[in-house]
Amino acid sequence: MSRAEQLREVFSDCGISAALEVVGERWSFLILRGAFNGLRHFEEFQTNLGIARNILSNRLGRLVEHGILRRDPDPADRRKVTYRLTEKGLDLLPVLLALRQWGERWISGHPSNPVLVDRYTRQPIAPITVQAADGRPLSLREMEWVDRVEIEGPDEAAA
Amino acid sequence: MSRAEQLREVFSDCGISAALEVVGERWSFLILRGAFNGLRHFEEFQTNLGIARNILSNRLGRLVEHGILRRDPDPADRRKVTYRLTEKGLDLLPVLLALRQWGERWISGHPSNPVLVDRYTRQPIAPITVQAADGRPLSLREMEWVDRVEIEGPDEAAA
DNA sequence: CTTTTCAGTTTCTATATGAAACCTAGTAGA
């Protein structure tokens, strides 16, 4: 495979583009942040985020379609609908936190509210970092991009 | 402060919205991914990502404005311009990796190429996780959102 | 009954994205 073909493959078949297809539109992250902070209902999202109703409707629909939020009509009050994070949605927490920590460090310059703490020690969580398989924190100089084939061997990579 | 006022503050003054102002537009993440994977020149980004030239121009400009990329004219060939990540840009790596790992786990279903490895052990990096201050991994049940005031005391929070 | 709430949809305008052609300075080759 030529270098150019290789690169094109790299850029089309990538977890990042796959993820962005689903949560990359404007407002999606902020809606998820709202959900992590306890927002459950259409009107709550709308008034707290200040998002246009038609866009909110569209985004909630997409997030539900992709299995990131679950949409449950409230049996007690049949006007109400509850949106809550699925396991797949909850698993986006590290992404949200990494983005938030970066924004705090480099843009807003201060920690935002509320803070996520360890329930038992009451201490804020640690900064999200890149670590080796054994848990050692890795700096950029200690990492390297390698082709999958080089570490797995050609047979596994083909599978 | 009323509950409603509190929430509105939470949603305007947040690291995530701050971060999204800068890197939340369509293509920004993919351009950064390209930069992490060694893309340096306008034409490289354009052909590898398949992005429209005017949009690429606009995004590179914004990323440079915000200090995420540095733009250096090449002294050897004065047609060429080199874009490279600044420290601020490099610090987005955890965000990119968390997003990528999520996409691999929940959307594409397989690891993408190339793989980021520990330079010495040649082992792929660990999944990005949320950890307590002492490094213990935390599950969602072990965390809690608390108001900053509650852990810092009112005086510090006001500062 | 009448009013209000909730979760949307519709309509219309403004903004962002994208494809393609064009431009300008600089380089390479004959």
Next chain:
DNA sequence: TCTACTAGGTTTCATATAGAAACTGAAAAG
């Protein structure tokens, strides 16, 4: 030198997406 080509854009115009505001319909509250 003259010509062709390259790198990094900009311009133009069509299309798609976002947003504000008014509207709807079912259900609940008074």
